[in-house]
Amino acid sequence: MSRRALLAGLGLGALAVNLSTGASTAVAAEAEAEAAASAAAEAAAAAAAKNGAWANPALGRFPAGGHYGAPRGGASHAGQDVSNSTGTAVHAAAAGTVVRRSWGGGLPGRTGNALVIAHGGNQYTYYGHLSAYRVALNATVTAGQRIADMGATGNVTGPHLHFETHTGSLGSTVNPVGFLAARGVDLSGGWSRIDPGASGATVVVIQRLMTRRGHTLVADGQYGSVSVAAVKRFQSSKGLVADGQVGPATWPALVYTLRQGSSGAHVRALQTALNKRSARLAVDGGFGSVTTSAVRAYQSANRLVADGEAGPVTWRALTG
Incomplete structure (x- = not known):
């Protein structure tokens, strides 16, 4: 005689069915929770990867047939x-x-x-x-x-x-x-994506630009809660999604067009970005002849218009 038939004979069949159903429900719930936790972990890992540690290796175009797997x-x-x-x-x-x-x-x-x-x-x-x-x-x-x-x-x-x-x-x-x-870099030359938790020179650039925008931040290179909260306020003020990610929507609103004679925290941001690309400038906030030469040298080396003016195209390349 089966166990279920025996239990039924004792009047316990319904209990056995309920226990079996309950166990199946618990297993399903556990599996669903594990799947959700795994998805959350993957999402967190993907966000953490946009941490400012990577940069675009070169500017140019993708030629026909030059893609991965061709x-x-x-x-x-x-x-x-x-x-x-x-x-x-x-x-x-x-x-x-x-x-x-x-x-x-x-x-x-x-x-x-x-x-x-x-x-x-x-x-x-x-x-x-x-x-x-x-x-x-x-x-x-x-x-x-x-x-x-x-x-x-x-x-x-x-x-x-x-x-x-x-x-x-x-x-x-x-x-x-x-x-x-996945690491916040557009190899085709677009704006970078920097997420909360990032660190490094590009975060310093963000902090100095934010300071110029009226959100005074310590330029410590750590994109922590204070800097993230300031960026979210800035995004809200510009009608952007206030997610704290500095990406293609936020960068254009954050940068300035700078030229010789400019001065301030936004110039320090520019000098920091140029130094990340090997310029070796004094970060003094003054856009003088030395910084102008560095901008032109960077533009020329990367085949941009070498006019010495740091506009959106130059900023996009520098921060990419």
Whole structure:
């Protein structure tokens, strides 16, 4: 006789069914709670990744067929190409150590002068077809630092940066466009996205711009509760979504068009952004001839209009 039949004979069948149903409901509820917790953790991790630690490695356009996964004679393209003229600045996508500086970067199927940077946590970036190196092997670099010049060395049809992202191990590539987007960087050249909890030079830029906007903040590079609350108030005042993320909607409202003769916290913000891109300026808040020269040099190296005026296009490139 089955257990249920025995229980039914004792008048306990309904109880057994109820216990079984209750157990199933509890298991389902637990599974649902675990799924919700997992989704929340993934969302938190995605937000935490937009932490200001990454930067756009080069400005240019995406050429046809230069995308990740494009067919390459029986293989697939391992990175994203960014086309521009020879000599265009190439920047470190994040802080790290130069572990390869050689033809092809020591990786199979690659040609041309290349650099590989190790960023820790089994993450690497690859920069290929370079015309010139600006850092040495084993050098320690910072996010946004100029490390090389774009070129056409190796097997190419024209000058461009071949950019790869590796995660898990060197040689295990992932789509660099998605990889950087998850970290708040638009490889195609758009505004960056900086979330609460971020830190670093780009946060200092935000804090100094906010101070100029009347929300006096300590420029400590920590995007904590005080800075986030100030940004939310600023967003509300501009009719923007007050989510605390400094992204494509907030940056244009936050930056100023600056030129020689300007002075104040917004100029300090500009000087900080230029220094992240290797300008080495004194952050004194005065837009004099030295800062003008630095703006022109940055614009020229990145193939922007070199007029010495820091407008939205220059700010977008600097903070990207």
